[in-house]
Amino acid sequence: MYNLPSGLRDFPTEIKILRNKIFSKIEEIFKRFGFDPIETPTIEYWDTLKGKYGEEAENKLIWRFKLPYSDKEYALRYDQTVPLARFFSNHRPALPFKRYVIDKSYRYENPQRGRYREFYQADFDIIGSKNPESDAEILNIVNFIFKEFNFSNYKIIINDREFLRFIFEKNLNINEEKIKKVYTIIDKLDKIGIENVKRELNNVVGELSDKIVEIISLKNQEVIDYLSKYEEISKEINYFNNILDLLNDKSKIEINLSLVRGLDYYTGMIYEAIVEKPKIGSLSGGGRYDNLLKLFTNEEIPAVGGSIGVERLIDAGIELGIFKIDKKTYTEICVIYFEDTFKDAWNICNKLREIGLNCYIDLMRRDFNKQIKYAVDKDIRFLLIVGKKELSENSVLLQDRYTKERIKISINNLEDIYRIVKNRIENSY
Amino acid sequence: MYNLPSGLRDFPTEIKILRNKIFSKIEEIFKRFGFDPIETPTIEYWDTLKGKYGEEAENKLIWRFKLPYSDKEYALRYDQTVPLARFFSNHRPALPFKRYVIDKSYRYENPQRGRYREFYQADFDIIGSKNPESDAEILNIVNFIFKEFNFSNYKIIINDREFLRFIFEKNLNINEEKIKKVYTIIDKLDKIGIENVKRELNNVVGELSDKIVEIISLKNQEVIDYLSKYEEISKEINYFNNILDLLNDKSKIEINLSLVRGLDYYTGMIYEAIVEKPKIGSLSGGGRYDNLLKLFTNEEIPAVGGSIGVERLIDAGIELGIFKIDKKTYTEICVIYFEDTFKDAWNICNKLREIGLNCYIDLMRRDFNKQIKYAVDKDIRFLLIVGKKELSENSVLLQDRYTKERIKISINNLEDIYRIVKNRIENSY
Incomplete structure (x- = not known):
């Protein structure tokens, strides 16, 4: 009896048929928005991935290796975004470059529900546009997908990296040493609750914690109103309002200053889509990342994109009864x-x-x-x-x-x- | 500038769109024949692949490795058949188990036209049937696919492992030591021509070479007639005739005793599909392999299957003008x-x-x-x-x-x- 390594899965026919159906539907929506497919290989040189994902990924999570027959160091792709940037710099397609991909990535994580060592993501990115209509298009796709699949209790939480920078780094003047800790604590809000966040913040920034908790509790129009008092951030507020103005449907959108994600990476709008039940983490996330392409092209090339965590989407959808494993064959x-x-x-x-x-x-x-x-x-x-x-x-x-x-x-x-x-x-x- | 490792490829949109179309069509045909999809992971334990592919593969070609974070030895799948056997023994689906898969495998080969280090194959296998109708179904699919794609100058060459064993091992009584050399020489017929084959055979088996060359030059009905003289092989001839009887279309079929492939592996009917031009090797191959499943299940479970080498199919089809890279977007x-x-x-x-x-x-x-x-x-x-x-x-x-x-x-x-x-x-x- 040969077993599969931990975190890797077989998909028997009835599961594969369901997955094919879900992937096709997602792909169909990407096409609706004028995105086209590309494919990059599973394997890249380790050098290509190195330095792009932070310490934890590099030291614990990336599948990297040498072969008995070669001195080159290879790695299995950790996500679809760095390979996209590498592809872009090699091929230089016309702008805007709107591509989607539904394919596997590899992370040597501890397996749990919705988290595997080989997993699919559905990525969609726009390279080349620095206008709010491109951010809006990303959010519209996410909303379209959740609607199409009849998820009801979902929220798309949005924020802006520039808001965070202005409030915490400029306005509250929290120094570099402390700021990462502050963000890490805020990021735990969902898990540990506001009281614990307050206590932990207090250990790092003392009295400022009251003020911070007050700010990160603001939602929707309160956020805009609060920030609108500051002339220095007016350009960013204006951009953000333009995004909001171009959304198809604002009913599922929540502006929330406690959303912190990928700080080394994102430069503007950030978002996460979550469902109230089950508690499975975010089903989609992304934002604007205007700095990544520069690492590959030495040019300033703006980019914005998102990713559907299809493994979680499927696991959540099955649990909610939205997806049913009910087709056992294609035979008619x-x-x-x-x-x-x-x-x-x-x-x-x-x-x-x-x-x-x-x-x-x-x-x-x-x-x-x-x-x-x-x-x-x-x-x-x-x-x-x-x-x-x-x-x-x-x-x-x-x-x-x-x-x-x-x-x-x-x-x-x-x-x-x-x-x-x-x-x-x-x-x- | 980050480059891709040798033998690995990006697929820009127009290529990816063409490939999607070709893959969909192949998949459609598998479904027509009542095959259903499964999926296995890219990565298996090295132990699962070890000892299944012969020395050359194990010592030069398999992508196998350890990670910095684990002592386990992993390998990227070398084909889709061993993972199928592992899947079968783990899941024990109902018989006959007819599955298809269009997915990637990995071989550390020297890259050349139609040969890459990461490549797709389209596999279709029937586990559980020991009847000629299952062999016939495999050949009918291959023929269906080549017809559907409008390939014209193709041949499906068939032979039987039992015929070879009878002729060379029993009838001509060539001993174990020499037989592998004989088969290897015969296998080169296409490349080096009949005269060179004769000369090389002469070095191994002396005068017997005349007789061998005579036999391997037989085709179609001549093969059946020649073997029908021997009572000892009548059961196998009968089985083979039953396969022929169930073929939709015999016009592209050639029975040819010079077809030698996967001798450690195949146990009955073997086939290869080739095109006359371009010279790119076989575009599909397969046969009956009644021993593989036993390695995984300890039971005698018959199996027959085939594989479309889609990378070669695509490269050949483009060269022949059958496939055109003419669609640049899905946008309407x-x-x-x-x-x-x-x-x-x-x-x-x-x-x-x-x-x-x-x-x-x-x-x-x-x-x-x-x-x-x-x-x-x-x-x-x-x-x-x-x-x-x-x-x-x-x-x-x-x-x-x-x-x-x-x-x-x-x-x-x-x-x-x-x-x-x-x-x-x-x-x-």
Whole structure:
């Protein structure tokens, strides 16, 4: 018995079919917004990833290695964004470059619900635009996806890296040494609650903690009102208001100064999408990152993007009953034969495949009842019964297992089967 | 500038779109034959792959490694078949288990045309059936795929491991020490020609070489006739004839005793599909492998399968002009605005996305001409011009770049745009 390494997963058919459906839907939405696909390899030189993700990732999480046959150091990609930047600098596509990718990344983390060592993300990024309409488009996609999947209790929390910088680093004048600690504490708000945040902040910045707690408790218009008092931040407020103005639907949006993420990385708008239940962390996150491309191109090239954590989305969706593992096969018809009709059934089956139907015919030489059992176990909706009596009348019987109907069809009109089957399957979704 | 390691590739949008189309079509055909998808991870324990692929693979080709954070030895999958066997033994799905997978494998080979260090294969296997209808189904799929893609000058060469064993090991009584050399020489026939094969064989088996060359020059019915003289191989001949009898189309099939492949691995029917031009090696190969599953399950479980070398298929198809890199985007409509109509254009664009159209709107604040240029460069077929005058009449202009037509459409009837665009795009394929 060979097992899989921890954090890696097999996807049996019924799970794979569900995942394919979810991925297709997400991909469809990316296309709606004018994004196009690219693909980069799973493996990069370690040098390409080095220095891009911070200490913890580099020392604990990146799958990096040498082979017995080479001195080069390789790494499996840690996310899709650094490979995107590398791709951009190598290929220099026209601007704006709007690409999506739904593919795997690798992190050597402790596995838990929604967190695996090999996992898919669905990324969408816009390179080249420094205008609020590009930030708005990212948020509109996120909202579109959650709506499309019928998530109801979700929120898209937004903030701006520049607001944080202004408030904490300029206005409250917290020094470099302390600021990281302050942000780390604020970031724990969801987990530990406001009282604990206050206490921990007090240990770092003393009395200032009252003020900070007051500020990070502001929401939505209060945030804008609070910041609007300061002329120095007016440009950023204006930009932020322009984003808000271009959102399709503001009902799920929450402006919240306690949102802190990827501080070394993001330069403007940041967001996270969360669901109230289950407690599984954010299902999507992203923002503006105007500095990353410079590491690869030596030019100032603005960028904004987001990522759907599809593993969490799927795990949450299954738990919420939004996603159902209910399709066991793509097969539409099970062709049933008797001992003396096998060859005819085989030929009819292959003709139906040519016409465009997904057909199964038993390869185990099982009897009638076992062939039926297979179709029922797999939940194949249609049976095509090829019997001696029907063949003598140049016909076959199509049985719809859902409606229990049996329809006699002439072998000369196999296209009728196509029409009936496709029609009924389409109308059942 | 960060480069990609040798043998690894980026796929820019137009290549990725072509590949998606090819992969979808192959997947569609697998579904037609009643195959369903599963997925296994990229990474397995090295122990799982060890001892399955022969010396060369183990000592030179497998991407195997340790991480700085763990003592476990991992490997990237070398093919899709061993992971399938591991999956089967872990999950024990119902029989017959017919699964397909289109995914990447990794081999540290010397890169050349059609050969990369990370590459896709499209695999399809049937586990559990020991009947000729399962072998026939594998060959029918291969034929179906090449037909569907309009390859014309292809051949599917078939042979049987049991024929080789009977002729060379039993009938000609070549001993174990020499037999591997003999097979290796025969396998080079395509590359070095019959005269060189004869000479090399002579060095190993002396006078027997004449006899061998005579036998391996037999084709099709000659093979069957030759073997039919021997009672000892009648069961295998019978099985083989049953396979032939169940093929949809024998016109591309060639029975050829010089086909030698995977001798440690295959146990019955073996095949290779090749094109006459370009000289790129086999585009598909496979056969019956009734021993592999035993390594994982300790039970005798028959299996037969094949693999489409999609990288070679694509490279050959492009060279032959069968596959064209001609689609640069999935975007169907480019919404064009003027300085004073941006907000209206933005809203209309988002409505069209909700209706189901793939729409692009400029995020760079470029002028009218540059917006048009973008659409032309990307070959986006439809423009939707949102002008002040049209807006005052509550309408917009839909322009079909291919027919040069301009159609005035009321903003209240945006569904008309959906109908027109989808209809015209569908009819243009």
